[in-house]
Amino acid sequence: MKNVKYGYSPIIAIFPAVVIFFVFYVLISIANIALSFTDFKGTFMQEVNFVGFHNYRLALFSPVISRGVLNAIRITFIFSISVTLIQNFFATILAVLCNFKIRLRNFYRTVIFMPTILGTVVIGMSWRLILNPYSGPVNYVYNLFGYDSAILGDKNVALYYVIFVMIWANFGYAMVLYLSGLQSIPKELYESSEVEGAGNIAQFYYITLPLLRPIVTINILISIIGTLRSFDLIMVMTSGGPADATTTLGLFIFKNLNSSISQGFVSALSLIHFLIVGVVVFIAYYYLKKKETEL
Amino acid sequence: MEIHRSRKILINMFMGLVSSVMLFPILIIVNISLKTRREFIQFPLSIANQINIENFAQAWDKGDMNLFYKNSFIYTIFTVIGIIVITAVASYPISRKHLKISGFLYKLFLSGLFLPTSLVPLMYLMRSLGFINTYHGYIIFAISAQIPVSTFIFCGFVKGVPRDLDDAALVDGCPYFSYIFKIMFPIMKPAIVTVAMLSAIGVWNDFIGPLLFLVDRSKRPLTTGLYSFFGQFFNDWTVLSAGILIVATPLIVFYLSVQRHIVSGITSGAVKG
Numbered sequence: 001m002k003n004v005k006y007g008y009s010p011i012i013a014i015f016p017a018v019v020i021f022f023v024f025y026v027l028i029s030i031a032n033i034a035l036s037f038t039d040f041k042g043t044f045m046q047e048v049n050f051v052g053f054h055n056y057r058l059a060l061f062s063p064v065i066s067r068g069v070l071n072a073i074r075i076t077f078i079f080s081i082s083v084t085l086i087q088n089f090f091a092t093i094l095a096v097l098c099n100f101k102i103r104l105r106n107f108y109r110t111v112i113f114m115p116t117i118l119g120t121v122v123i124g125m126s127w128r129l130i131l132n133p134y135s136g137p138v139n140y141v142y143n144l145f146g147y148d149s150a151i152l153g154d155k156n157v158a159l160y161y162v163i164f165v166m167i168w169a170n171f172g173y174a175m176v177l178y179l180s181g182l183q184s185i186p187k188e189l190y191e192s193s194e195v196e197g198a199g200n201i202a203q204f205y206y207i208t209l210p211l212l213r214p215i216v217t218i219n220i221l222i223s224i225i226g227t228l229r230s231f232d233l234i235m236v237m238t239s240g241g242p243a244d245a246t247t248t249l250g251l252f253i254f255k256n257l258n259s260s261i262s263q264g265f266v267s268a269l270s271l272i273h274f275l276i277v278g279v280v281v282f283i284a285y286y287y288l289k290k291k292e293t294e295l
Numbered sequence: 296m297e298i299h300r301s302r303k304i305l306i307n308m309f310m311g312l313v314s315s316v317m318l319f320p321i322l323i324i325v326n327i328s329l330k331t332r333r334e335f336i337q338f339p340l341s342i343a344n345q346i347n348i349e350n351f352a353q354a355w356d357k358g359d360m361n362l363f364y365k366n367s368f369i370y371t372i373f374t375v376i377g378i379i380v381i382t383a384v385a386s387y388p389i390s391r392k393h394l395k396i397s398g399f400l401y402k403l404f405l406s407g408l409f410l411p412t413s414l415v416p417l418m419y420l421m422r423s424l425g426f427i428n429t430y431h432g433y434i435i436f437a438i439s440a441q442i443p444v445s446t447f448i449f450c451g452f453v454k455g456v457p458r459d460l461d462d463a464a465l466v467d468g469c470p471y472f473s474y475i476f477k478i479m480f481p482i483m484k485p486a487i488v489t490v491a492m493l494s495a496i497g498v499w500n501d502f503i504g505p506l507l508f509l510v511d512r513s514k515r516p517l518t519t520g521l522y523s524f525f526g527q528f529f530n531d532w533t534v535l536s537a538g539i540l541i542v543a544t545p546l547i548v549f550y551l552s553v554q555r556h557i558v559s560g561i562t563s564g565a566v567k568g
Contacts, residue, residue: 006471
């Protein structure tokens, strides 16, 4: 291990980072896999038994318990797919518009990017007030048009509002990434295409979109990973309710952290969650890479 | 890109619409926070007819904002210092390949970006280390959460610093650590600023971590403090809005003052990856 030139110094330099990383990532991940096959109750004072795939069977195939888990998986996918698609669609268009030489573009960018730093609690709380069904401004406007809704309290629509707020909070980040991609496209391409008579729309299809491909890949992967895993904004806005209508898998795990079944069961859920994220990201990555090379 | 005048107007209209959707929630909250309770109930959407700071005073007092501000500052400052010292020092031998396992370590740290959060063992670990409801416990947890991103940023930066400098210093007999602290750190300043900003925003806004590990009221930061404040005063809209603004204002001021750095800092990691 000792370095010829520097002795033990390099080892001392990496030591704190390695120790913290080993404990908080490696050890914990291994422990999670191991615990998912046991009936661990949160303490080693009680007997811990090896139960094989029991926790996984319970989570995915048992008649009662699996209902909540599968429902959470379904909601996770609806949430993740809608946010990823809508967010990237809007972010691309807005980035292109923001890239034109208009006077206010820096102002637009500043405003649209702002939620990225506001944090989930400020965002979630603000929208919870605004969407409040009793005296919230949104419902007040609905009432003026003779429409009444429980908004976040209505289990049929609550998820759509949460999706909207998630997009509101995150598409500025995506837009700025697209903008940086746009700015790396050589201007000569647009100039020469203009000489040949291409309009703005044609330029978008034949120059901008193909050259933006790598950024599209990055952005979509970031959105997928973020939406499949995060649950803090939903926790602030609805705590997963009403009637679990906005409980994604991440939130389901968080809320059942002290599950009466066992903590081993929760560990199994975490691993299922990880596998879902891993498989989806893997498929998306190879699909997007293939698309990139086709062009 | 150049564009026709008529199209410019259309674009401005569309962007103006989007910007107002972005600003709308903040303006509504500001408006509510300035009203008296009575005015709000009678005219929820009207513009506040006078500037009334009573709500802010009440939110600050009842919400224990002094305490939560103090806690948030403690967590943020110590985590930022910790993460910079630990990962900047580690990134030097890693990106210079001073160890046989340097390449492996780099990939290992990066894998942390994708590893699942294993809440059960994490909870057990924090409890058995006595880290629950302590400043140092949460700070160590927060540092661990920032390791992958900051190693990534620092290593990327150090790779761009010419090696000639290292060799010259070695010939002069400069000790390893004084080289890192006295020569590398000043050179790494742009990367340090980026990491400081990213991790500060991350810790300041962290919600799930404090919700799990800082249960005790006296240890709560602003995020969970505000969250619990909501539970207590869920009918007192004008005070709640003031509470939200008390928490949001430093973030908005910080953002507007160093906006360019934040935007480029937050996006730099993603694009290089």
